Amino acid sequence: MEKVGILIEVKADQIKKANYGVITAARGRDRQLYAFLLDGGRADHKLTLGRYGIHKIIEIAGQEGPLEWNPATWAQAVIEAMEYFGIRTLLGLTSSQGKDLLPRIAARLDAPLVMDCIHLNLAEHTVRKPQYSGKTIATLKVQGGHCIYGVRPNAIAAQPAPCEAETVIYRTAPAPAGLTVKAIKQAMSAGVDLSEAEIIIAGGRGMENGENFKILFECAALMGAAVGASRAAVDADWVPYAMQVGQTGVTVSPKVYIACGISGSVQHFAGMKTAGLIVAINQDLTAAIIGKCDYAIVADLFEIVPRLTRKLQALDGRI
Amino acid sequence: MQIYVCVKHVPDTAAKITVKAPNQIEEAITFIMNPYDENAIEEAVRIKKRRGDAEVIAVTLGKPAAENTLRSALAMGADRGILILTEDPPDSLVTARALTVAIEQDGTPDIIFTGKESIDNAGFQTMYRLAAALDMTVVSNVAAFALEGKRVVVECQMEGGARGVIELSLPCVIGAGKGLNKPSYPTLPAIMQARRKEVKRIALDSLRIEKPSARADILELKPAVEARRAQQLKGSAEEVVRQLIRILREEARVIE
Numbered sequence: 203m204e205k206v207g208i209l210i211e212v213k214a215d216q217i218k219k220a221n222y223g224v225i226t227a228a229r230g231r232d233r234q235l236y237a238f239l240l241d242g243g244r245a246d247h248k249l250t251l252g253r254y255g256i257h258k259i260i261e262i263a264g265q266e267g268p269l270e271w272n273p274a275t276w277a278q279a280v281i282e283a284m285e286y287f288g289i290r291t292l293l294g295l296t297s298s299q300g301k302d303l304l305p306r307i308a309a310r311l312d313a314p315l316v317m318d319c320i321h322l323n324l325a326e327h328t329v330r331k332p333q334y335s336g337k338t339i340a341t342l343k344v345q346g347g348h349c350i351y352g353v354r355p356n357a358i359a360a361q362p363a364p365c366e367a368e369t370v371i372y373r374t375a376p377a378p379a380g381l382t383v384k385a386i387k388q389a390m391s392a393g394v395d396l397s398e399a400e401i402i403i404a405g406g407r408g409m410e411n412g413e414n415f416k417i418l419f420e421c422a423a424l425m426g427a428a429v430g431a432s433r434a435a436v437d438a439d440w441v442p443y444a445m446q447v448g449q450t451g452v453t454v455s456p457k458v459y460i461a462c463g464i465s466g467s468v469q470h471f472a473g474m475k476t477a478g479l480i481v482a483i484n485q486d487l488t489a490a491i492i493g494k495c496d497y498a499i500v501a502d503l504f505e506i507v508p509r510l511t512r513k514l515q516a517l518d519g520r521i
Numbered sequence: 522m523q524i525y526v527c528v529k530h531v532p533d534t535a536a537k538i539t540v541k542a543p544n545q546i547e548e549a550i551t552f553i554m555n556p557y558d559e560n561a562i563e564e565a566v567r568i569k570k571r572r573g574d575a576e577v578i579a580v581t582l583g584k585p586a587a588e589n590t591l592r593s594a595l596a597m598g599a600d601r602g603i604l605i606l607t608e609d610p611p612d613s614l615v616t617a618r619a620l621t622v623a624i625e626q627d628g629t630p631d632i633i634f635t636g637k638e639s640i641d642n643a644g645f646q647t648m649y650r651l652a653a654a655l656d657m658t659v660v661s662n663v664a665a666f667a668l669e670g671k672r673v674v675v676e677c678q679m680e681g682g683a684r685g686v687i688e689l690s691l692p693c694v695i696g697a698g699k700g701l702n703k704p705s706y707p708t709l710p711a712i713m714q715a716r717r718k719e720v721k722r723i724a725l726d727s728l729r730i731e732k733p734s735a736r737a738d739i740l741e742l743k744p745a746v747e748a749r750r751a752q753q754l755k756g757s758a759e760e761v762v763r764q765l766i767r768i769l770r771e772e773a774r775v776i777e
């Protein structure tokens with residue numbers, strides 16, 4: 203029986219939905235799935251994780267209580283737990299947290315690591331990932347005593363496969379690592395998190411100013427969507443960098459991406475081309491995005507977005 | 522104090538990528554310094570300007586053409602360069618070993634900067650491997666950096682715009698993020714001067730790196746298929762929005 207570990211990410215005591223795609227990718231015949239939870243909070247995640255096929259939930263904690271966030275000690279704790287439970291394959295998300303933990307773990311284990319996987323075949327040790335801003339797809343084969351994979355959030359659809367999960371508490375006291383987390387500065391809440399969102403509505407230079415992003419936030423709130431932006435909008439200081447989608451911003455894979463007043467540069471596409479559906483609202487028929495999307499609305503975004511908001515409000519009222 | 526900065530010569534983001542062989546692209550395109558590496562060089566040069574006693578050494582592993590990126594780093598203010606030459610760029614494990622050995626043979630790093638990721642193959646791991654091999658502390662996606670005596674205080678970009686304030690001991694490895702600084706473009710005299718700065722050339726083979734048993738090999742590289750059939754929604758604004766709602770509800774099933 204092969205054991206596969208999955209590093210689970212939690213936000214506000216809830217398992218992030220994107221984890222379920224990772225668990226789906228990890229499943230296989232004769233495979234035991236171990237979920238590593240470091241900040242599961244007080245909630246019991248047996249039912250939620252069991253629904254997707256997790257057999258064992260390993261709650262990693264300190265001797266006295268939860269391990270405070272520290273990438274170095276967390277990585278060390280995961281390595282110890284992997285050792286203890288005899289786990290040689292580890293999967294996680296290519297998220298902010300995953301980008302800090304998975305490479306730390308791989309480096310310490312001198313294990314191969316492929317980040318941003320969009321397809322995995324664990325039996326063959328092969329994965330596929332976008333390279334060159336998504337212009338090519340590479341197939342890689344990894345070999346090693348341990349193998350570590352980061353999965354692009356939402357790139358693999360979650361499929362339930364219920365089983366009975368069991369919880370085990372693993373206590374450890376990782377040595378101090380020369381690295382101390384002094385504080386975490388929270389950003390002004392921008393609503394739904396980009397990497398988690400099923401729907402993203404993003405604005406570009408066509409938004410004209412920061413104030414106008416309000417119409418995107420209003421529309422987003424009604425759909426449970428996150429609001430993103432192009433670099434042009436970020437460079438103009440209309441919205442914070444954390445909202446930038448693209449090559450030098452966040453990479454997202456929502457089910458639907460609605461681009462408003464965005465021309466569709468290669469660099470922007472690098473961050474959203476794996477979206478399920480791309481809708482472009484752009485008044486210029488010759489804009490690159492018009493030929494690269496699924497549905498194009500060739501019109502003034504200020505005519506379309508507020509109308510969409512009103513229609514969604516009407517739907518909301520009806521329910 | 523010695524500050525090493527690892528830089529990478531990568532295809533321009535706007536360049537058309539043509540696949541030639543499983544692990545090869547057509548290279549007659551524009552190459553640039555990896556964008557985040559510019560932030561890395563900039564930060565190192567700023568430290569040097571503030572302290573006076575720092576030497577900034579840019580290191581790259583690549584084909585001979587990678588010297589262009591090394592020269593850009595020198596034009597931005599690095600003192601000298603190290604070019605590890607290979608015709609067959611290796612995987613992340615070997616790359617990190619090569620950088621480690623080249624740096625160790627050259628001097629004693631107090632700080633090593635890298636970009637937080639390379640935009641060609643987006644490995645996200647070189648800085649962590651360097652740190653593990655050299656027994657240094659490491660943080661990545663750094664948006665603010667301050668050197669205070671023997672300690673370094675950084676702010677790391679976290680999810681949703683949050684920032685972790687982290688203190689770490691020297692020597693350390695820092696993965697530069699975009700928000701770290703605004704790289705200044707080199708002046709013409711600086712570019713001219715960069716041509717005369719010292720670049721040490723080392724053949725990858727001469728570093729005698731033990732082949733790690735662990736590896737990640739590219740089996741195949743394929744152009745990404747653009748499978749979207751752009752369809753224009755037609756009609757009045759009202760009609761178009763109605764169609765969009767239908768698509769969101771029935772096709773994408775993201776709204777009720």
Ligand SMILES: Cc1cc2nc3c(=O)[nH]c(=O)nc-3n(C[C@H](O)[C@H](O)[C@H](O)COP(=O)(O)OP(=O)(O)OC[C@H]3O[C@@H](n4cnc5c(N)ncnc54)[C@H](O)[C@@H]3O)c2cc1C
Pocket residue numbers: 405406407408409431432433434435446447448449450451452462463464465466467468469470473483484485486489501502503504534556
């Ligand atoms: C190294 C590098 C990295 C980069 N990284 C990124 C990145 O991470 N993310 C990113 O986005 N970009 C990135 N860029 C920048 C990228 O090349 C483009 O410049 C940028 O994406 C353009 O943003 P935009 O589409 O909003 O603006 P523009 O290209 O100016 O497009 C604006 C669009 O809005 C439309 N428009 C205007 N008004 C309206 C209206 N009222 N209604 C409807 N449509 C309207 C116009 O027709 C136009 O098509 C990067 C560039 C480089 C060189």
